[in-house]
Amino acid sequence: MGPPQGAGPLLSPPTNDATDLAALLARVADQDQGAFADLYDAVAARVHGLALRVLRNPTMAEDVTQEVFLQVWREATAFDPDRGSALAWLMTIAHRRAVDRVRSEEAQSARLHRYESLHETVPFDSTAEAGELRWEATRVRRAIDTVGEPHRTALMLAYFDGLTHREVAERTQVPLGTAKTRIRDGLRKMRQVMTGGEQG
Structure with missing residues (x-):
């Protein structure tokens, strides 16, 4: 079963109830699509906001947000409430994803720069x-x-x-x-x- 489609608006108001988030994650771990939609609605804005602060690019931030929730859907069973809050776990995933995207973009830019340097045509008469x-x-x-x-x-x-x-x-x-x-x-x-x- 894949992640549910149309899991809610990207910038929905977040919730501060850590207990509810942990409970939602537990249900997501059981492949509960309704719980996944509720989780998305609750924290998507925070995930997107963090990604946007790191990437400074709205399109890439939206992509990273979707990647985060796809990972959550697949790996919700990895959440351990004894090691921290559900929100902290989610934001850690978001931060890592955003930083990975920055590094990927920088590496691609560096490769492009090297290619252009190697293939640069020197102007001449x-x-x-x-x-x-x-x-x-x-x-x-x-x-x-x-x-x-x-x-x-x-x-x-x-x-x-x-x-x-x-x-x-x-x-x-x-x-x-x-x-x-x-x-x-x-x-x-x-x-x-x-x-x-x-x-x-």
């Missing part, structure tokens, strides 16, 4: 950026053209066609070690050209 990239690409291609064959072909395959060393070896029909040497020596020559040094 797209026209200038594109021009710089085109200039750099032209400079690299000119440097590659100066290294001579077979280094030029190996570098073009590796860095402009995106082939692996093994794929370069297969495409140029040379041993893998030879392909690696051509790429390494070609890069050395390129660096010398682009930094103004002499080829060697």
Whole structure:
């Protein structure tokens, strides 16, 4: 059997009779829906008020209030009158629920902040950026053209066609070690050209 629906208005006037609340909880523990409705009417306003003070958000406070009473319906048998009043037990549940919601919201906000930080796009002048990239690409291609064959072909395959060393070896029909040497020596020559040094 689930908790009763329409258990009363959220902000109904509360009661101060601790004995009545304890008796209602005892009946709720026996799945008495009428007692549950009476309990809701008696303390919903206080539960909601506490949740609202902690959360400072009416919608979340209403959600927490409903969660509290769902827990009460399920766990009313856990109430022990020898350990405190029924109202104190109910308000402790409400406070824990509200604090848990705050922590959950803070954790979600922190995760969102981390995600946005990791994926933040740094503003830049797209026209200038594109021009710089085109200039750099032209400079690299000119440097590659100066290294001579077979280094030029190996570098073009590796860095402009995106082939692996093994794929370069297969495409140029040379041993893998030879392909690696051509790429390494070609890069050395390129660096010398682009930094103004002499080829060697």
